[in-house]
Amino acid sequence: MxxxxxxxxxxxxxxxxxxxxxxxxxxxxxxxxxxxxxxxxxxxxxxxxxxxxxxxxxxxxxxxxxxxxxxxxxxxSGANQEFIREQRLKRIEEKMLDILREGKEVGMSAQDVIKHFTLLVEEEHI
The missing domain is CATH 1.10.10.10 (Winged helix-like DNA-binding domain superfamily/Winged helix DNA-binding domain)
Incomplete structure (x- = not known):
């Protein structure tokens, strides 16, 4: 650490x-x-x-x-897994909002961002 x-x-x-x-x-x-x-x-x-x-x-x-x-x-602790999960989801949401804001700055709509994300998911086979 x-x-x-x-x-x-x-x-x-x-x-x-x-x-x-x-x-x-x-x-x-x-x-x-x-x-x-x-x-x-x-x-x-x-x-x-x-x-x-x-x-x-x-x-x-x-x-x-x-x-x-x-x-x-x-x-x-291993007892508070739900709290840890919620905190991690919150971090993901913050990153997603950052991506949406940055996309907007370069003229992308939310749909454009989603399309790009979908392409990445397909390329990575996630």
Whole structure:
């Protein structure tokens, strides 16, 4: 798991970390049952406060994206698959809207975009 912290970002450090771990889980990069670094190890690796990483893990646990097991650590949860699916569908919808907007900028109608999409599906045999 690669986490990048930007000092130039207007987002607080904990939010940058939270967003990146959340995204890794929602994208499937981190899968159910996979262990996360300990709070202390993550803080050391990122050179941030243990309080910061603790806050991130607590928020992820509230969202039911991770589970904490006393004495064993934190793991990606497998219990909230519907939430993860909904979040992934939301990302797909956002990308589709971006495509529609960009198509409109170059003079394509929604039907033109759909035709192009259909061609791509047929070419890829999806």
């Amino acid at each position: 690669k986490i990048l912290i930007s000092n130039a970002s207007s987002d607080p450090i904990y939010m940058q970390i939270l967003t990146q771990i959340r995204q890794s889980i929602l994208s499937g990069e981190l899968v159910a049952g996979e262990s996360l670094p300990s709070i202390r190890q993550l803080a050391k690796d990122l050179q941030v406060s243990v309080i910061t990483t603790k806050r991130v893990y607590e928020e992820l646990e509230k969202e039911k994206l991770i589970d904490s097991v006393v004495g064993k650590g934190c793991f990606v």
